[in-house]
Amino acid sequence: MKSVVKQEVLALNGDEAVAYAVKQSDVDVVAAYPITPQTIIVEKFSEYVANGEVETEFVCTESEHSALTACLAASATGARAFTASASAGLALMHEMLFVTSGCRAPVVMAIANRALSAPLNIHGDHSDTMAQRDSGWIQMYVENAQEAYDSIIQAFRIAENLHVLLPVIVGLDGFTLSHTLENVQTLSDEAVKKFVGTRQFPKVMSHEGKTVPFRLDPENPMSMGPIALPNYYFEFKRQQEEAMRNALSVIQHVNEEFGKISGRSYGDGLLDPYMLDDAEIAVVCLGSTAGTVKAVVNELRADGVKAGVLRMRTFRPLPVDGIVDALRKVKAVAVMDRSMSFGGSGGPVFHEVRHALYDLPAHPYIVNYIYGLGGRDTSPTQIRQIFEDLRGIVQTKRVESSVKYVGLRE
Amino acid sequence: MFSEWKFTAKDIAEKPDLFLSGHRACAGCGPATVLRLIMKAVRGPTIVTNATGCMEVVASIYPYTSWATPWLHTAFETAAANAAGIETALKIMKKKSKIKQEQIDVIALAGDGGTYDIGIQALSGAVERGHDFLFVLYDNEAYMNTGIQRSGGTPLGASTTTSPAGTAIPGKLEHKKPIADIMVAHGMPYVATASPYYWRDLLVKVRRGIEVNGPAFLHVFAPCPRGWRSDPAKSIELSRLAVETCIFPLWEAVNSEYQLSAPSKVMALSPQKKKLVKEYLQVQGRFRHLFTPKYEKMLGDIQRITDERWQRLLKKCGITQPAKTA
Amino acid sequence: MTAQEKSWKEIAPAGVCWKPSTKFLTGDWKTYTPLRDLEKCTRCLLCVLFCPDGAIRWNAQKGDIEFDLNFCKGCGICANECPTKAIEMKLE
Numbered sequence: 080m081k082s083v084v085k086q087e088v089l090a091l092n093g094d095e096a097v098a099y100a101v102k103q104s105d106v107d108v109v110a111a112y113p114i115t116p117q118t119i120i121v122e123k124f125s126e127y128v129a130n131g132e133v134e135t136e137f138v139c140t141e142s143e144h145s146a147l148t149a150c151l152a153a154s155a156t157g158a159r160a161f162t163a164s165a166s167a168g169l170a171l172m173h174e175m176l177f178v179t180s181g182c183r184a185p186v187v188m189a190i191a192n193r194a195l196s197a198p199l200n201i202h203g204d205h206s207d208t209m210a211q212r213d214s215g216w217i218q219m220y221v222e223n224a225q226e227a228y229d230s231i232i233q234a235f236r237i238a239e240n241l242h243v244l245l246p247v248i249v250g251l252d253g254f255t256l257s258h259t260l261e262n263v264q265t266l267s268d269e270a271v272k273k274f275v276g277t278r279q280f281p282k283v284m285s286h287e288g289k290t291v292p293f294r295l296d297p298e299n300p301m302s303m304g305p306i307a308l309p310n311y312y313f314e315f316k317r318q319q320e321e322a323m324r325n326a327l328s329v330i331q332h333v334n335e336e337f338g339k340i341s342g343r344s345y346g347d348g349l350l351d352p353y354m355l356d357d358a359e360i361a362v363v364c365l366g367s368t369a370g371t372v373k374a375v376v377n378e379l380r381a382d383g384v385k386a387g388v389l390r391m392r393t394f395r396p397l398p399v400d401g402i403v404d405a406l407r408k409v410k411a412v413a414v415m416d417r418s419m420s421f422g423g424s425g426g427p428v429f430h431e432v433r434h435a436l437y438d439l440p441a442h443p444y445i446v447n448y449i450y451g452l453g454g455r456d457t458s459p460t461q462i463r464q465i466f467e468d469l470r471g472i473v474q475t476k477r478v479e480s481s482v483k484y485v486g487l488r489e
Numbered sequence: 490m491f492s493e494w495k496f497t498a499k500d501i502a503e504k505p506d507l508f509l510s511g512h513r514a515c516a517g518c519g520p521a522t523v524l525r526l527i528m529k530a531v532r533g534p535t536i537v538t539n540a541t542g543c544m545e546v547v548a549s550i551y552p553y554t555s556w557a558t559p560w561l562h563t564a565f566e567t568a569a570a571n572a573a574g575i576e577t578a579l580k581i582m583k584k585k586s587k588i589k590q591e592q593i594d595v596i597a598l599a600g601d602g603g604t605y606d607i608g609i610q611a612l613s614g615a616v617e618r619g620h621d622f623l624f625v626l627y628d629n630e631a632y633m634n635t636g637i638q639r640s641g642g643t644p645l646g647a648s649t650t651t652s653p654a655g656t657a658i659p660g661k662l663e664h665k666k667p668i669a670d671i672m673v674a675h676g677m678p679y680v681a682t683a684s685p686y687y688w689r690d691l692l693v694k695v696r697r698g699i700e701v702n703g704p705a706f707l708h709v710f711a712p713c714p715r716g717w718r719s720d721p722a723k724s725i726e727l728s729r730l731a732v733e734t735c736i737f738p739l740w741e742a743v744n745s746e747y748q749l750s751a752p753s754k755v756m757a758l759s760p761q762k763k764k765l766v767k768e769y770l771q772v773q774g775r776f777r778h779l780f781t782p783k784y785e786k787m788l789g790d791i792q793r794i795t796d797e798r799w800q801r802l803l804k805k806c807g808i809t810q811p812a813k814t815a
Numbered sequence: 816m817t818a819q820e821k822s823w824k825e826i827a828p829a830g831v832c833w834k835p836s837t838k839f840l841t842g843d844w845k846t847y848t849p850l851r852d853l854e855k856c857t858r859c860l861l862c863v864l865f866c867p868d869g870a871i872r873w874n875a876q877k878g879d880i881e882f883d884l885n886f887c888k889g890c891g892i893c894a895n896e897c898p899t900k901a902i903e904m905k906l907e
Contacts, residue, residue: 107578107581107582107585107587108574108577108578108581110573110574110577134581134584134585135581136577136578136580136581138573138574138577138618139618140570140573140614140618141610141611141613141614141617142610142611142614144566144567144570144610144611145567145569145570145573145610145611145614145615148563148564148567148570148571148574148611149570149571149573149574149577150574151563151571151574152538152561152563152570152571152572152573152574152575152578153574153575153577153578154574154578155561155574155575156536156574156575156578156579156582157578157582157587157588158577158578158581158582158587160574160578174564175563175564175567178563178564181829181830182563182829183828183829244828277587281827281828283827283828283831284827284831284833285831285832285833286552286553286554286832286833286834286835287835288833293827293828293829293831295536295559295560295561295575296559296588297534297535297536297558297559297590297593298534298589298590300556300557300558300559300560301559301560301831301832302549302554302556302559302560302561302831302832303559303560303561303562303829303830303831304549304561304562304563304829304830305549305550305551305554305562305830305832306545306546306549306550306551307551307830308550308551310820311551311552311820311826311830314821314822314823314826315823315826315828315829315830317823318823318826318828321823322828498859498860498861498863498864499860499873501860501864502860502863502864502872502873503873503875506869508869509835509836509837509869510836510837510841510868510869510870510883510885510886511835511836511837511838511839511840511841511886512836512841512868513836513839513841514867514868515888516844516845516867516888516889516890517867517888517890517891517892518867518890519867521867521868522865522866522867522892525866525867525869526864548836549832550839551830551832552826552832552833552834553832553834553835553836553838553839554832554834554835554836555835555836557835685865688864688865714890720891721890721891721892722890722891722892722894722895722904723895724867724890724892725865725892725895725896726895726896
């Protein structure tokens with residue numbers, strides 16, 4: 080794809096790329112609390128504010144709980160709001176994640192993915208966001224700093240779409256992406272501002288019997304966040320599910336639109352397949368790991384092995400149809416999970432992918448690899464072994480163990 | 490510093506309610522009267538945000554609302570963080586011409602649970618950051634929404650369902666946290682206490698809290714007949730007795746300078762008018778056990794502690810004359 | 816669930832309330848009803864200010880107060896606070 084607007088290449092790490100995208104997205108309120116490895120986002124943004132480079136109110140709250148709450152309340156008032164966190168910070172927000180999605184506040188949040196205590200660990204894995212799987216937030220995972228920048232800009236468009244109106248998490252791997260410098264192509268301020276546009280509001284009926292924009296406005300009073308008894312609560316949850324379904328096509332559309340101005344798109348926005356068309360064996364993974372897996376696939380392909388990768392860019396809503404289409408012809412699939420679901424049969428991504436394939440009349444063998452917890456490195460050699468295992472499964476038609484641990488001392 | 494606001498009872502009665510009839514608070518609910526009165530003191534367009542609690546629940550049972558002004562509830566501990574978010578949004582949206590109104594005030598409402606206990610972190614943070622909002626604590630001295638559990642605002646000796654008066658323990662053993670003093674210690678521009686019987690004093694303080702630039706904190710006494718085991722007809726009378734016994738003195742602290750308010754000044758200048766705490770305690774079922782021989786010592790303790798706190802307050806207000814207990 | 820309750824497709828998102836509570840009458844909660852002695856009443860309006868339910872209103876045109884028994888829960892605060900004892904609570 081060819082870019083239609085002029086772009087500037089900046090050397091940015093993932094966190095800085097996020098801060099830069101937020102700076103350009105006409106955000107009204109940023110409320111945040113620093114936590115490793117997200118801290119650079121908050122620091123960088125504070126600098127923009129201190130230097131008068133951005134027309135945004137920055138609120139440095141006393142906790143992540145209040146950071147998200149302030150964003151939610153700002154969003155209810157009509158503002159565009161952003162926050163960022165990681166690990167324990169996201170866990171502290173847990174309660175408010177549900178309230179934010181339930182209040183249909185299109186807040187965007189970057190998460191520099193990090194392990195959860197205990198023991199305390201500041202390094203990368205996906206335990207933090209996976210623990211928020213059912214909180215009603217759209218979840219996207221990026222592969223590099225460039226995609227972090229691009230996805231934050233896209234996230235505002237997705238969240239604020241009137242058929243969606245849901246908060247979005249953009250996850251970038253702690254340290255691997257958050258702290259690693261890359262060349263990032265950046266759009267002009269005007270191009271980004273035009274792309275994100277101004278926030279629109281759906282029309283709702285208030286208690287005064289008037290149809291008015293959905294926000295806190297003294298001219299058109301409305302009550303938000305009431306108590307709903309068993310006669311209505313369920314209906315609101317069904318609405319959220321519908322919004323998630325709507326998000327599937329909106330994410331695809333926004334990815335495409337963004338491609339038109341930047342020359343960059345990520346698969347169909349939901350799934351980013353690599354060498355999958357004729358693949359016999361494939362790895363499914365999230366985030367930066369996809370880069371390593373792709374490199375290994377290139378080597379395997381050179382050796383004549385039909386290997387491929389399916390990177391799941393969007394985890395919520397789960398692109399079930401896309402997963403089925405992408406993997407239906409593959410003979411054996413390895414799903415990589417960078418978090419655990421203790422007592423479950425494998426990690427959360429494994430659960431989802433295996434579940435998605437269940438309705439196929441003949442589905443591939445599917446195995447799970449738990450890897451990289453607490454920032455443990457996963458080498459190309461280990462990835463190669465995973466593909467090697469898949470070839471063995473295809474040859475022997477046997478799965479010895481459906482869940483394995485990568486790089487763990489037994 | 491504050492604008493002159495003169496009004497009669499008729500002026501207030503004629504103002505339309507912003508907290509509407511048809512809410513489902515219990516008969517004789519003190520906090521309901523408090524909210525009705527508070528909302529009569531707003532100066533213009535106002536957004537209200539509410540912590541989870543009795544007043545949130547009784548006034549927003551979907552699809553009904555008792556709020557004629559924009560209103561937001563998010564969670565129990567979040568009233569101040571909500572207010573911070575709303576106030577910040579209004580500030581920047583005004584700057585960017587995304588809203589028309591010149592001035593929109595923000596009021597956060599919370600009960601004692603949402604203020605003394607679970608909400609104090611967000612409150613302290615929002616006040617430290619200097620957001621321009623009025624935080625109103627309606628204090629009914631326990632978690633009434635969930636059925637009368639003790640809070641940091643429950644007074645010494647009160648029987649609640651989590652500090653019940655038993656054969657070994659005479660109700661709550663801990664003191665009421667001096668929340669308004671804690672707020673003064675933040676160095677915030679305006680802190681006051683109020684009680685609905687003294688409605689005029691209450692309304693003036695609400696208006697001042699709104700007018701002041703930066704955060705304001707108003708601690709309002711709000712009797713709960715259900716939780717206090719008192720006669721629903723006596724809710725307003727109790728709010729008078731609490732002041733007359735100096736259990737709940739009325740004062741304001743403008744820029745940390747304490748000043749006794751008129752209703753409490755009466756007791757300071759004429760100590761014989763100060764009533765015994767017994768008069769206030771004996772009409773409430775939550776203190777019933779204190780009127781038995783086994784626990785009557787605690788009555789003396791409550792009187793002594795009330796007197797000590799009163800004396801300390803007089804000192805802070807620069808009133809040197811020692812007020813003798815009647 | 817009643818026929819009046821709407822489906823998820825018909826209601827606004829996020830629980831935006833669409834009825835004022837003034838459509839929800841609480842008057843049938845009461846066991847005592849306030850009765851006012853017009854002679855004793857000085858129209859000081861304290862009852863209007865203290866009523867938790869906004870069930871006593873000042874009618875400026877008539878120059879008098881009015882009880883709205885649709886909302887009165889019968890708590891008796893008005894009777895208790897009346898300086899001239901003009902209100903009596905009567906068992907319904």
